[in-house]
Amino acid sequence: MLERLRHGDVGQLAPKIVAGALVAFAILYVVVITQPPPEIGNGGWRNTTFGSAIHDPGSFLQILLDAITFAGLLFIVASGFSLIFGLMRVVNMAHGSFYLLAGYIAYEIQQQMTGEGFAIAGTDVNTWEWVLPMLVAAGCVAVVGLLVQQLLLSWNQGQDLRQALITIAVSVIIADQVIAHFPRTGVFQAGGGNAVSMTWPGWTERRVDLELWGVQYSLARLAMLALGVAVGIALWLWLYRTKTGMVIRAGVDDQQMTASLGINIHRTFAIAFVVGAALAAMGGTVGASQGVVGSGQDTQWLLNSLVVVIVGGMGSLLGAAAGSVLYALVLTFSAAYLPLSATQYSIVLTFGLLAFVLAFRPQGLFGRAG
Amino acid sequence: MKWIGRLTPKTLVERVIGAAVLILVAAGPAIFNDYWVNTILTQTFLFGIAAASLIFLFAYGGMISLAQTALMGIGAYMLGNMVTQGIPGGETKGLTLGWDPTVALVVAILGTTAIGLVFGAVASRSIGIYFLMLTLTYGVIANYFFGQVTQFGGFSPIAGINQYTPGFVGDLVGHPDKLYYIALGTAVVVYVLIRYVARTPFGLSLQGVRDDPVRMSSLGYAVPLHRTLAFGFSAFIASLAGILLVWWDGQIAPGNIGLGATIELLVICVIGGLARVEGAWLGAFTFIVINNYVRDVELPVVGGSFNTIIGLIFLVIVILSPDGLMGLWDRLWRSLGLGGGGTSDVAPAVQIAPEASSP
Numbered sequence: 001m002l003e004r005l006r007h008g009d010v011g012q013l014a015p016k017i018v019a020g021a022l023v024a025f026a027i028l029y030v031v032v033i034t035q036p037p038p039e040i041g042n043g044g045w046r047n048t049t050f051g052s053a054i055h056d057p058g059s060f061l062q063i064l065l066d067a068i069t070f071a072g073l074l075f076i077v078a079s080g081f082s083l084i085f086g087l088m089r090v091v092n093m094a095h096g097s098f099y100l101l102a103g104y105i106a107y108e109i110q111q112q113m114t115g116e117g118f119a120i121a122g123t124d125v126n127t128w129e130w131v132l133p134m135l136v137a138a139g140c141v142a143v144v145g146l147l148v149q150q151l152l153l154s155w156n157q158g159q160d161l162r163q164a165l166i167t168i169a170v171s172v173i174i175a176d177q178v179i180a181h182f183p184r185t186g187v188f189q190a191g192g193g194n195a196v197s198m199t200w201p202g203w204t205e206r207r208v209d210l211e212l213w214g215v216q217y218s219l220a221r222l223a224m225l226a227l228g229v230a231v232g233i234a235l236w237l238w239l240y241r242t243k244t245g246m247v248i249r250a251g252v253d254d255q256q257m258t259a260s261l262g263i264n265i266h267r268t269f270a271i272a273f274v275v276g277a278a279l280a281a282m283g284g285t286v287g288a289s290q291g292v293v294g295s296g297q298d299t300q301w302l303l304n305s306l307v308v309v310i311v312g313g314m315g316s317l318l319g320a321a322a323g324s325v326l327y328a329l330v331l332t333f334s335a336a337y338l339p340l341s342a343t344q345y346s347i348v349l350t351f352g353l354l355a356f357v358l359a360f361r362p363q364g365l366f367g368r369a370g
Numbered sequence: 371m372k373w374i375g376r377l378t379p380k381t382l383v384e385r386v387i388g389a390a391v392l393i394l395v396a397a398g399p400a401i402f403n404d405y406w407v408n409t410i411l412t413q414t415f416l417f418g419i420a421a422a423s424l425i426f427l428f429a430y431g432g433m434i435s436l437a438q439t440a441l442m443g444i445g446a447y448m449l450g451n452m453v454t455q456g457i458p459g460g461e462t463k464g465l466t467l468g469w470d471p472t473v474a475l476v477v478a479i480l481g482t483t484a485i486g487l488v489f490g491a492v493a494s495r496s497i498g499i500y501f502l503m504l505t506l507t508y509g510v511i512a513n514y515f516f517g518q519v520t521q522f523g524g525f526s527p528i529a530g531i532n533q534y535t536p537g538f539v540g541d542l543v544g545h546p547d548k549l550y551y552i553a554l555g556t557a558v559v560v561y562v563l564i565r566y567v568a569r570t571p572f573g574l575s576l577q578g579v580r581d582d583p584v585r586m587s588s589l590g591y592a593v594p595l596h597r598t599l600a601f602g603f604s605a606f607i608a609s610l611a612g613i614l615l616v617w618w619d620g621q622i623a624p625g626n627i628g629l630g631a632t633i634e635l636l637v638i639c640v641i642g643g644l645a646r647v648e649g650a651w652l653g654a655f656t657f658i659v660i661n662n663y664v665r666d667v668e669l670p671v672v673g674g675s676f677n678t679i680i681g682l683i684f685l686v687i688v689i690l691s692p693d694g695l696m697g698l699w700d701r702l703w704r705s706l707g708l709g710g711g712g713t714s715d716v717a718p719a720v721q722i723a724p725e726a727s728s729p
Binding site: 089091152159160161162164165166168169170172173175176177179180299302303306307309310314345347348350351354355358359362363 | 434492493495496498499500502503504506507508510511514515518519628629633636640675677678680681682684685688689692
């Protein structure tokens, strides 16, 4: 959780250098290296698989905003993962399953509230009909998280591999139970999957004119970014300005010492796990609203959380934010700027990002050594 | 017969059981029915090899790798892409290079080992839980890679790979017994090889790296290099399992190397016991028998399918006996007061649940 940049030795400068190099290369790539978009095809920016930032700055801004707003969602989910890991050294392999479960719970509740079928028009959903499903889903998943923590993890604190295996077992069970029970309304898509989609509140369903290179941008995606920033600020205030947060930070630094000062560290563990699970749930709701939620996304979001915290550094709030932004930039820009024939290789760039960061910083950009 | 006197009773019993099992499976096709020979036992051998690659890394290197399924899949995909010949009408996926199967076999094994070395080099400075997370990331990335890159396969499987086998292997489709013996032979070779490597200077210093990397480093050993080489060796073993898998199944698809398959391999290892190489085949056998006979059971009350059952079994094992069936066996002997720690080469420090838990 701690930002470790105040101490100014060379090792502490490495994250800045690495992050700077990554950003510099990304900018160089999109500004200089890529070719201008082909003249054929219509004007939709999604069709420009080639594109240079100078040739078409509007499209560049769109992609940049896509990346930054996606980073907001990544941060919501990954900060929960990072919080649990930072304090308890528990790699919660069920984090993606929490995301999945929450997406379905929120979807079911929104369906109940609006009483409509699969595709709800955004105009029929008011803010309350989005916020309440999110809160209920977060509450349900927080209870699941509390049960997992209390029943399965609290008695074997410190055995980190065993705890990882236990949460893997939990994720297998949740994934199978989700397939068995959701969605209840029997909506199955043509592909045979069980993917469903929530609906953002109606007022977000418009485009904001940024008055810059003629870009109109989706308000829902900006809301996603705002939620990510709000979660970040709330977490920062909680960790750095409240007594519980102080105890958590003390626990991150030295568990035994904190416990021996008479602080109930086990209660703190439970709180952190519940908050982490609730963040996964919030992410699940946002993700289900922005895209779809369906079986298999638990893997996707476990991967996302892992990449973000491996790149950013375990247990660091700043690291989770930096990791989210870097990973989102790599994903979004590789999908948009790689030549058409190579777009499918974009997943390799994720590995490249990991390898690049770990080569310089085995503990991640803002992680603690050892 | 002087060497018998040097063995503990436990080791003696284990060797007798091991020899008996070997004789039994060597006579397998004469004893068991076709289903057991061609499905359960052949699968046991090949998934046991994959599990052994994971257990080798944990027992001697202290690393839990979740990338072994992916490495197995990389070997299988390489072979599939190189040996298959495009059927007019585009029925076969992948590159369909149509290479000579023997060449393809060698290239697939070497290629997977090389990729394993790259993976290992990137992960070599991460330990414990970080290593587990990083290798899981490799696994998921490999899965998405083969799912997305249509040139190498794409979403649907590369099929019919077992029609193209090297001359010295011959026709496997018509003679499944042959594959049975190949898998059995490979399993025995892999077991002996792992036990041998563990006793070489490299194996011994690897165990030193497992127990105290800082001390090994200050003694002048290249700790990341040892981890990288160990990972490369385990990738080599995993590639053998991958090749046997496509010879047995005939096809390879992204689903074979997904998170589900990764977890299944981990379940196999945990059931068998992560601390001992023998546990790989014991776990594979137990898992595959459960898999074959419990697959269609619907769970009462909670609902769900086979995966819920496997998840629950996994949970119970990790909670009750984190070192699996081999661990139970070792503990049985310890409680009898015979044989002590037995042949377990693993220091308590790297077991999943150390007796004295340290926070």
